[in-house]
Amino acid sequence: MAAPAFTITFLGTGSGVPSLERNLAAVAVQRQGELFLFDCGEAAQIQYRRAGLGFAPLSAIAISHMHGDHVTGLMGLLMSLQMADRAEPLDLFGPPGLGEYVRGCKRALQTQFGYRLNLREEGGLCLLRETATYSLHAAPLDHRVFCLGFRLEERPRPGRFDxxxxxxxxxxxxxxxxxxxxxxxxxxxxxxxxxxxxxLGPPRPGAVLAYCTDTRPCDAAVQLARGADLLIYEGTFDATMTHEAHRKGHSTVADAAQVAAEAGVRQLVITHLSPRYQDVNPLLAQARAIFPNTRIARDLMRVEIHHREE
Ligand SMILES: [Zn+2]
Ligand SMILES: [Zn+2]
Structure with missing residues (x-):
């Protein structure tokens, strides 16, 4: 079988506070020798090492929002890159406030980075990166604080050679x-x-991945996930807790499945689970009743996304 388009490793799959089973939000996505990190919760760098991922391919870190469970692992990771003598620049994308956080930590810890950190704050719909073969977009979701969702999209690949x-x-x-x-x-x-x-035959579709957490179900999430091969979406609460979930700016696993169905994705992986759930099987059943091709993430779970028509 051909190499996967994306290899996704869930480094942390919990929400709020870390548990022995679930670390906090962080997802690594490998694509053709490049690695993207979405969110960087506490202990992300330990999980990163546990997963056997090297620092050299790390090309960009995208932070969704300034809640502790998504960002408190960032400084430690950036400092470890410094200790590892990183020389290549690193892109750091995130919401307004991220720069102040990083600068404040650097000041308080009297630390400097020898590599160039290209920090970019975005307050709305935007294109974060575009290369000859892929693009990375961000769009605001609907959370208690300003929060970005992301879409990593490959360009169509050349058709088959005849x-x-x-x-x-x-x-x-x-x-x-x-x-x-x-x-x-x-x-x-x-x-x-x-x-x-x-x-050449007709161009073949590239792979698409969307990352949406934390958020209430919203149109922006559906747009980001439109036609994606994989949607990574939060399911902080079970399906009976809709009111509580929405009041707190979150989704239930049923909301996650609904967004996946509306967006017409191929596969849904639910993450950001509340530590209150020891057994996630009932949550999985609730989601699958709406969107059958659903999995619930666990720490260090790996998912490979292959190109269609191969
Ligand atoms: Zn969170
Ligand atoms: Zn949050």
Missing amino acids: LTTARARGVPPGPLYGCLQRGETVTLADGTLVHASEV
Whole structure:
């Protein structure tokens, strides 16, 4: 089987206070040698090591909001990167207030970073990063404090290379195949032009992942998750506690399933569980009654997302 598009490792899956079973919010996403960290709750760096993830590929940290269970692991991690002599710049995305938090900690702890920390606060819908192969967007969710949800989206991949057509058009095996596969037009020895579109099938969809926590069910979450291969969404409460959940700016597992269904995602993983739940099987059943392809995250759980049509 081809390599996964994304490998997701749930570092912490609890909410509020850490328990022996669940650390606080943090999810690592690996993609083609790059690693993105979504939220950085207490002990995220310990879980990061436990999961066997190296620091070198860490390319960006995205913080959803300034609640302790999502951010108190950040300073420790940034300081460990310094101790590890990191030289590469690191992007740090998050809501307004994140910069003040990091600067305040640095001041109080009299610490400096030898690597460049590109800190970017965002107060609304925005594009955080765009490369030739993917984009990372953020949009405000509906929580008690300002909170961002994220969407990591690959660009469509080139269509399948049609070897028979390439041969028939007289393209010699070798480097020209690679040029065509990258979408370029090539010139043959006799001057004939061969366009990539002649030998490539239709573009294939890239993989999409959405991360939405903490939030009440809201349209922004549905938009972020639209058509995603994987939605990571909070389910702080069981389905009987809708009023309590919404009053506190959270979702129930039924809300999570409803958002997944409305957004037409392929798979839902529920995280950010309240420490009150020892046995999550009833919560899983409640969610699956609405959206069958649901899992409940546990610490260090790994999920691989593969490209469609492979
Ligand atoms: Zn939280
Ligand atoms: Zn919160």
